[in-house]
Amino acid sequence: MGQERxxxxxxxxxxxxxxxxxxxxxxxRAVVPGExxxxxxxxxxxxxxxxxxxxxxxxxxxxxxxxxxxxxxLVLVACNTVSATALPALAAASAVPVIGAVDPGAQRALxxxxxxHIGVIGTLATVRSGAYVQAIAAHDAGARxxxxxxxxxxxxxxxxxxxxxxxWLVARRYLGPLFAADPxxxxxxxxxxxxxxxxxxxxxxxxxxxxxxxxxxxxxxAMAEAAHHVLGSGPNRRGEPGRLDCFATDTxxxxxxxxxxLGESPTGFALVDL
Amino acid sequence: MGQERxxxxxxxxxxxxxxxxxxxxxxxRAVVPGExxxxxxxxxxxxxxxxxxxxxxxxxxxxxxxxxxxxxxLVLVACNTVSATALPALAAASAVPVIGAVDPGAQRALxxxxxxHIGVIGTLATVRSGAYVQAIAAHDAGARxxxxxxxxxxxxxxxxxxxxxxxWLVARRYLGPLFAADPxxxxxxxxxxxxxxxxxxxxxxxxxxxxxxxxxxxxxxAMAEAAHHVLGSGPNRRGEPGRLDCFATDTxxxxxxxxxxLGESPTGFALVDL
Numbered sequence: 001m002g003q004e005r006x007x008x009x010x011x012x013x014x015x016x017x018x019x020x021x022x023x024x025x026x027x028x029r030a031v032v033p034g035e036x037x038x039x040x041x042x043x044x045x046x047x048x049x050x051x052x053x054x055x056x057x058x059x060x061x062x063x064x065x066x067x068x069x070x071x072x073x074l075v076l077v078a079c080n081t082v083s084a085t086a087l088p089a090l091a092a093a094s095a096v097p098v099i100g101a102v103d104p105g106a107q108r109a110l111x112x113x114x115x116x117h118i119g120v121i122g123t124l125a126t127v128r129s130g131a132y133v134q135a136i137a138a139h140d141a142g143a144r145x146x147x148x149x150x151x152x153x154x155x156x157x158x159x160x161x162x163x164x165x166x167x168w169l170v171a172r173r174y175l176g177p178l179f180a181a182d183p184x185x186x187x188x189x190x191x192x193x194x195x196x197x198x199x200x201x202x203x204x205x206x207x208x209x210x211x212x213x214x215x216x217x218x219x220x221x222a223m224a225e226a227a228h229h230v231l232g233s234g235p236n237r238r239g240e241p242g243r244l245d246c247f248a249t250d251t252x253x254x255x256x257x258x259x260x261x262l263g264e265s266p267t268g269f270a271l272v273d274l
Numbered sequence: 275m276g277q278e279r280x281x282x283x284x285x286x287x288x289x290x291x292x293x294x295x296x297x298x299x300x301x302x303r304a305v306v307p308g309e310x311x312x313x314x315x316x317x318x319x320x321x322x323x324x325x326x327x328x329x330x331x332x333x334x335x336x337x338x339x340x341x342x343x344x345x346x347x348l349v350l351v352a353c354n355t356v357s358a359t360a361l362p363a364l365a366a367a368s369a370v371p372v373i374g375a376v377d378p379g380a381q382r383a384l385x386x387x388x389x390x391h392i393g394v395i396g397t398l399a400t401v402r403s404g405a406y407v408q409a410i411a412a413h414d415a416g417a418r419x420x421x422x423x424x425x426x427x428x429x430x431x432x433x434x435x436x437x438x439x440x441x442w443l444v445a446r447r448y449l450g451p452l453f454a455a456d457p458x459x460x461x462x463x464x465x466x467x468x469x470x471x472x473x474x475x476x477x478x479x480x481x482x483x484x485x486x487x488x489x490x491x492x493x494x495x496a497m498a499e500a501a502h503h504v505l506g507s508g509p510n511r512r513g514e515p516g517r518l519d520c521f522a523t524d525t526x527x528x529x530x531x532x533x534x535x536l537g538e539s540p541t542g543f544a545l546v547d548l
Contacts, residue, residue, distance in 0.1 A: 044326060052318060124527070151433060155425045166443050173440065250326070253398070
C-alpha cells in the first residue's frame, strides 16, 4: 500500500525543446487531472530541428536526467524531433517508461482512418525524418501516408494568429498540395506540438479540400492517452487538480507564449541551467 | 606593389548563422563585383537568436577564425544577432576590419530620413536587443526610432512567398501598428538579412500606410557600401567577376534556399565542421 501510494504521488515529467510541449501538458491535465506534472522547456536551445542527431541526443538526455532527478514516474517526450531521433537512447537511459510523440500519433491515426489514407503535417525536420511514415508502416504496411512540411505554422501559432484570414490562407496553401497528392486522405495527423492551436482552421480547411469528413489527430492528445494507458490502474484520482511545476532554460517571451499553449496561465517558470 | 596586389587579391569574408547573409553577398557583388568572396553559413546551429550571448560569441568567434584562416582582408558579419551581441569580441579577435550589420543600417537610415522619424523591423532577438535604437541614438540622439519584431517574415522569405496575398496581409499586420505608433516615419530599416526578399511588398505597404514617401533601407546594401568604403582605393577592379566560395555547417535545404537569397545559383556549398 505504501509503495502504491508513493507511485501515485510521483509526478509525470514532460519535456520539449520549447513551449509547444505545453499542449501535451494541457491534454494530460484533461485526461489525468489528478496527476502532478513537471514540465521542462529547453527554451535556450530551441529549436532542436536544425541540430545534428548527436546534439539532439545529448540535449535530450540532459532534459531526461533533470526530470529523473525529480523522481518522475513517467516521461513524455513532447518534442517531435527528439521523438524521431533520440527515443531509443532516452529509453535506454531511463528507469521509468518514456513515451514519445510519434508512435501514439501514428497509432491514433490508424484507429481513426476508415480507408488507410493518412496525411501528416509537421516541421521540416519531422517530415524529413520520415518518422511518422515509418511508425505508421510498422503497424500497417498497407496504409498510404502523405506528408507535408509547414514551416509557417509554428510562428503563426506563436503569434496567436490562429483564426484569421492569414491562418486560413496559409492552411490552404499547405493543405492544398497535400490533398491534391492524395484526395482520399480521411485522417490528418498534426505532427507538431504547436499545431493543436491551429486545429480548428486546419480541420475546416481539410474538410473543405477533401469534400468528405477528415479526422484530425493531434499527437498531444494521443500522448496523453498513451500516458493514461501506461499508468494503468495507477493514476492519481484525488479530487483536487494536480500540481504543475514549469522549468525553462531561458525565460524570455514565456509570459506571452505559455498561456497560448497551456490554455491557462502557468504559475511561473523557474529558470534552470542544464 | 607586390604587397598592394596581394591585398587586392585577398578575398572578403562574409558569415551568417544561416543562408540569409547571402543577401549581403548579393549586395557586395553589385557594389564591388571584382572581389573574391568567401561565405560561411553556420546552418547547423541556426538560429542564433534564441541562444545566450555567451554561446553566440563562441560560435561567431569560430566563424571568424574560419574566415581568417582563409586570409580574408575584411569580414562582414551578416547576422544581426551577432552584430548586436558579439561585435566587440570579434573586432578584438580580428587582425582585419570587421563590419557588422547594425551600424551601417543605422547610418544609412539617418542619411535617408528627412524628419528623423525612423522605423526598424527585425527578428524578436534583434528588436529586443535594442541594437538599432542604440546605434541610431549614438549618431543622432534626437532621432525618434520605433521598432517592431516580425517573426513571420523569415519563414515567408524562406518559403519564397514574397509577392502574394499572404505576404501582403502579413506585411500589413506588422507595419500597421508600427505606423500607428509613429505616423511620421519616413524611413524604414529592414534589420534582418532575410527581409530584402520582401523589400517590394514592405515598401509598398509602408507607403500605403504612411500616405507619404517612405525610404526603405536594407542593412545588406548598407554593409556592402560600408565594405566599399573600408576598402578605399583597394577594391579589386579586374574586369571579370570575382570568385564566390560558399561553406556551410549543414547542407540540408541549401539548394532550395540559397538561390532565393543570392539571386543566382551558387556553384555549391562545401560542408565544414567548425
